[in-house]
Amino acid sequence: MRNLIPLVFLVLAVAFAADARRGVTLPLPGPSGVTMDDLHLGPPRQALRDPPTFQSGPYRLNCSECHALFPSLAEPRVPLLQHRNVVLNHGQNDRCYNCHSRENRDRLVLRGGQSCGFDDVPRLCAQCHGTVYRDWQNGTHGRTLGSWDRASGRQQHLGCSECHDPHAPAFPHLAPLPGPNTLRMGEQESEQAHGNERNPLEKWKARHADAAEESTRGREH
Numbered sequence: 001m002r003n004l005i006p007l008v009f010l011v012l013a014v015a016f017a018a019d020a021r022r023g024v025t026l027p028l029p030g031p032s033g034v035t036m037d038d039l040h041l042g043p044p045r046q047a048l049r050d051p052p053t054f055q056s057g058p059y060r061l062n063c064s065e066c067h068a069l070f071p072s073l074a075e076p077r078v079p080l081l082q083h084r085n086v087v088l089n090h091g092q093n094d095r096c097y098n099c100h101s102r103e104n105r106d107r108l109v110l111r112g113g114q115s116c117g118f119d120d121v122p123r124l125c126a127q128c129h130g131t132v133y134r135d136w137q138n139g140t141h142g143r144t145l146g147s148w149d150r151a152s153g154r155q156q157h158l159g160c161s162e163c164h165d166p167h168a169p170a171f172p173h174l175a176p177l178p179g180p181n182t183l184r185m186g187e188q189e190s191e192q193a194h195g196n197e198r199n200p201l202e203k204w205k206a207r208h209a210d211a212a213e214e215s216t217r218g219r220e221h
Contacts (some may be wrong), residue, residue, distance in 0.1 A: 034177050042145070047161040050119035051106040054082075063105040072102070089168040099124060099166070125160045136160070 053060050066082075080086065088094055101107040107115040108124050116123055126133035135141035136157075143163060147154040160166070 038177060043143070043158050043162040045162060045165065047121070047159060048118045050117040052118045056082075067105040086167050089170070090166070093128070121159050121161045121166070125166075 052063050054063055054066070055061075056066070093099075097109070099108055101109040101115050104115065106118075108118060108121070109115050110124060111127055122133060122136065132141055139157070142160075143158045145156040145158065146152075149155065160169075164171075
């Protein structure tokens with residue numbers, strides 16, 4: 001019997017290693033009332049790629065194909081005829097040319113005049129948001145997809161503009177998903193369903209308080 005125990009552990013270790021190599025997908029236990037369709041597991045927004053393109057009617061064009069045809073205003077302060085979806089709400093960063101190149105609209109511009117592509121947005125954002133950029137590099141800011149293991153080759157670390165709108169980076173108010181349904185708290189329902197009753201956690205707390213009080217009285221007698 002003693003000789004079988006190491007053999008069992010060896011078989012389990014081999015099975016776990018094989019599953020880890022194959023990439024096992026486990027079912028995601030969700031809170032009550034939440035389905036996989038409610039969980040947004042990909043990038044929150046579609047960022048521009050390099051070179052950036054713009055949909056104009058049936059055509060997909062590079063930005064420079066239009067901007068090369070006419071001179072742009074030095075500092076536009078009038079409503080835009082194109083890009084009407086752009087709402088500039090980025091604090092003191094309220095000028096297009098703080099980020100966009102004047103000469104080549106397919107490029108972004110860093111401080112000092114050096115340009116960079118739209119696939120290098122984090123380097124541009126790092127000029128003003130250094131501490132956030134440091135946290136992003138360390139994996140404590142932003143969203144990481146694919147794998148927690150950097151060496152696996154499957155990890156995808158989203159860039160700034162795949163989560164934040166670069167023109168208005170603050171997130172809007174988010175509607176929370178339903179709360180968890182744990183065994184300790186019992187069934188959770190809306191306040192309307194409970195009426196004047198206390199919530200399940202308060203009931204659980206009251207039951208344990210009553211039990212503790214009865215135990216104390218029993219010891220006193």
